[in-house]
Amino acid sequence: QQQVKQSPQSLIVQKGGIPIINCAYENTAFDYFPWYQQFPGKGPALLIAIRPDVSEKKEGRFTISFNKSAKQFSLHIMDSQPGDSATYFCAAADTSGTYKYIFGTGTRLKVLA
Amino acid sequence: ETGVTQTPRHLVMGMTNKKSLKCEQHLGHNAMYWYKQSAKKPLELMFVYNFKEQTENNSVPSRFSPECPNSSHLFLHLHTLQPEDSALYLCASSQGQGGTDTQYFGPGTRLTVL
Numbered sequence: 001q002q003q004v005k006q007s008p009q010s011l012i013v014q015k016g017g018i019p020i021i022n023c024a025y026e027n028t029a030f031d032y033f034p035w036y037q038q039f040p041g042k043g044p045a046l047l048i049a050i051r052p053d054v055s056e057k058k059e060g061r062f063t064i065s066f067n068k069s070a071k072q073f074s075l076h077i078m079d080s081q082p083g084d085s086a087t088y089f090c091a092a093a094d095t096s097g098t099y100k101y102i103f104g105t106g107t108r109l110k111v112l113a
Numbered sequence: 114e115t116g117v118t119q120t121p122r123h124l125v126m127g128m129t130n131k132k133s134l135k136c137e138q139h140l141g142h143n144a145m146y147w148y149k150q151s152a153k154k155p156l157e158l159m160f161v162y163n164f165k166e167q168t169e170n171n172s173v174p175s176r177f178s179p180e181c182p183n184s185s186h187l188f189l190h191l192h193t194l195q196p197e198d199s200a201l202y203l204c205a206s207s208q209g210q211g212g213t214d215t216q217y218f219g220p221g222t223r224l225t226v227l
Binding site: 004009031032034036041042043044045046049089093094095096100101102103104105106 | 153154155156158169203205211212213216218219220221
């Protein structure tokens with residue numbers, strides 16, 4: 001119930017491609033879904049977040065799609081660049097309760113030049 | 114220094130050693146966190162402090178002992194660790210403990226237990 005399942009584990013795309021990372025959850029109490037980006041040697045940094053009252057959110061080249069009925073959400077990176085090569089983590093939180101983020105296992109993305 | 118800093122960045126210790134990890138946040142936040150990051154596993158929340166008070170201990174073994182002397186500093190004291198404790202230990206902070214309060218992470222301490 002508390003898990004967030006993330007796939008794929010790793011992903012390689014060509015520059016300009018649109019990598020898609022998927023996450024699924026079971027706990028219907030989750031109502032906040034952030035994505036974090038982590039570069040080697042750095043800590044994770046918040047990239048974009050969504051609440052389930054919207055089906056899509058865009059920030060620059062990054063888009064979250066949210067499907068409440070399927071309990072799934074995904075990150076799309078438009079016109080991907082080699083500088084986007086990083087590990088991406090999805091997370092979920094129940095904001096009526098605590099600060100606890102439940103993280104996915106991460107997706108290592110490599111964008112080839 | 115800005116953001117969240119952690120020292121040391123790398124640490125190698127034997128199973129009988131005692132060492133401490135340090136975290137400092139320069140963001141004026143009130144909540145601080147310790148996470149464990151292992152390969153192919155989700156980030157594991159270990160401890161949470163809010164206004165210097167511990168609000169969460171996520172069933173962490175007693176060989177890990179946190180200390181929060183003020184809202185800007187957080188320590189993780191380590192003793193008699195096991196090889197399976199080798200991991201990246203991340204510190205984070207947030208303005209409050211609300212679920213939408215963005216957590217800002219430090220770069221982590223890479224710990225190797227021999």
